[in-house]
Amino acid sequence: MNAIATVAALRASESGDAERLTTVRHVHLDDAPxxxxxxxxxxxxxxPLAALAGTDPDHPALLTVRHPHDQVDRFGFVERLGDLLLPYIEECRAAPKEPYTVGRGNDKEKRERPLRAPQLLVPNTGGISYVRLLGRLTRLRATDGPHSVSLSVPLLGKWLTWFADRAEFPDSGLLQAMTRSLSAHWATGQSPAQDAHLASLLGWIDPPAGRTGAETAREREDPATWPPAGPATDPVFDRTLDELIAKYDSAPGQRGQDAAARTIDHELRAQMLPTWQLMWQGISRLRELPAGEHVARRRAFDRQLFGEYAAYLNDDGRPQARRDHAVGAARRLARMEEAQARYDAERAYDDPLVMAEYELTGDAFTGLVTARDEGRTVPGKRPGSPLWRPTITLHCDLPVSMAAGTSVKCPARPGQKAEILEVITHGAGAGVTVLIQLNGGFDNKRKPPAPEGTLADLGETVTFTSIDPRSMPSSLPAEEDTPWTHGGPPQPYEPTDEDAEEVWE
Incomplete structure (x- = not known):
């Protein structure tokens, strides 16, 4: 937990209500997740025991398993889940396309991506683990032979594995845990472990009228009224469920079994319905926040990856391997590290509250423009060809730890490169003066005057930072260029008969 989040949590503990950690929303929310x-x-x-699923907040689909230990019933559950999720994915896949380009120069290539990508929302990080494990247990199944399953089972497993893989990247909105999304935007007065309880977390963030968040969270600790958000169930409910399943197994005749099945369905629905309602309450609260500027870019990348994987399933269709090979694991780790650094920088550029943390660590500073030299030039590489390099002077109240020569950028003008020329620290309480040279970002103009808005005005408060979301290049070669010293290009994964026979337990 950083300093800003710590202070916000202390204030929430004192006031009894959640404190905002951001000024904008940093996650994408689909119109119909x-x-x-x-x-x-x-x-x-x-x-699998049961699930509520769908895109309609008022009419969730109930899926239940009569004999949770029976593999046939388990795969039947997966088929019914596939009947809901796969058409949703196809609906997104059939959306209109938009053109985009990849590469640069002679390597530039035009492609298309769908205007919509699926978004799967689960209550907590345990739900993400559930999706990952369910994908692993189904994607390698054979559709013919002694262990055959329905065609939809391995297809759903491939998609679930793809969702879970993308959930490990912080900049992806394809599979999101509601507790994680809410905690990224609000601080509560309880521990991070308690924030993993969706009912308590939303109690802090959105309490009923006349109640504080702390009061509401304490009331929601009762599992009889607010059951756990899953996938694990409450131990008291487990005993009730065991009795109901026993009655179902021993019920005389079909009518007796049907009556017992309806009772089981009723109890399971009652366990999940409060969480279902909390999920849509959380969605509503998040939608109240305006989306950050970089959210659309990240969603466009999600749509690109979705289109690429859908095309891969059409052309190749092989499932993901049980384990990553060494090269794939190294590349994946590098991509995840780059995604984390880029996501952190983008959040800071979009949000002054997030940028404030970088000011505390010395990676950013904010000041008032007290002077500017719009016509300033410096000698160019060729004699008689000066370069236009205007400067602005900032007065900062807080210390500036960056030295002269540091490259910086202003989030308000992200396309403009700048460099610190001088940092002058005055006496105690007198602040700091920073002279900054601007190295472009004037709409391709090479001499004054600067286009309106591209040069900070006198009296304007601006922030500069050394972080840059665009400077996150990969340092690893393409997979097909893996050198022989590292085993050469890895061979594509080929499923085996043993993969299809894995016992689901």
Whole structure:
């Protein structure tokens, strides 16, 4: 937890209500996201028990498993989930396309991506683990032979694995945990472990009228009224469920079993419905925040990856391997590190509250423009060809730890490169003067006057930082260029018969 979040949590603890950590929303929210609230059988990692799923907040689809230990019933559950999720994915895939380009110069290539990508929302990080494990247990299944399953089972497994893989990248909005999204935008007066409880977290953020967040969160600790958000169930409910399943198994005749099944469905729905409603309440609260400027760019990349994977399934269709090979794992780790650094920088550029943390660490500073030299030039590489390099002078109240020669950028003018020429620290309480040279960003003009808005005005408060979301290049070669010293290009994964026979337990 950084300093800003710590202070916000202390203030929330004192006031009893959540404190905003951001001024904008840093995650994408689809107009009709697919919400999944799963439950698993107690004591089992991924034995599906039930789920509420769909895109309609008022009419969730209920999926239940009569015999959670029976693999046939488990795969039947997956088929029914596929009947809901796969058409949603196809609907996004059939959306109109937009052109985009990849590469530069002679390597530039025009492609198309769908205008919409699916978004899967689960209550917490346990839901993401559930999606990952369910994908692993289904994507390698054979559709013919002694262990065959429906065609939709491995297809759904491939998509679930793809969602889970992308969820590890902080800049992706394809699979999101509601608790993680809310905690990134609000600070509460409770511990991070308590923030993992969706009912308590939303109690702090959006309490009923006349109640404080702290009061609401304490009331929502009762599992009888606010059941866990899954995938794990409440131990007291587990005992009730065991009795209901026993009655179902021993019920005389079809009518007796149907009555017992309706009772089980009723109890399971009652366990998940509060979480389902909380999910849509969280979506509404997040939608109240305006989206940050870089959110659209990140979503465009999600749409690009979605289009590419959908095309891959059409052309090749092989499932993801059980384990990454060494080269793939190294490349994936590098991409994740780059994505984290880029995401952190983009959030700071979009949000002054996030940028404030960088000011505390010395990676940014804010000051008032007290002077500017619009006509300033410096000698160019060729005699008689001076370069236009205007300067602005800032007065900063807080210390500036950056030295002369540091390259910086202003989030308000991200396309403009700048460089610190001089830092003058005055006496105690007198502040700091910073002289900054601007090295472009004037709409391709090479001499004054500067186009309106491209040069900071006198009296304007501006922020400069050394972080840059555009300077995150990959340092690893393409997979097909892996040198022989590292085993050469890895071979494509080929599923085996043993993969299809993996016991689901």
């Amino acid at each position: 697919f919400v999944l609230v799963p439950l698993t059988l107690a004591g089992e990692a991924c034995a």
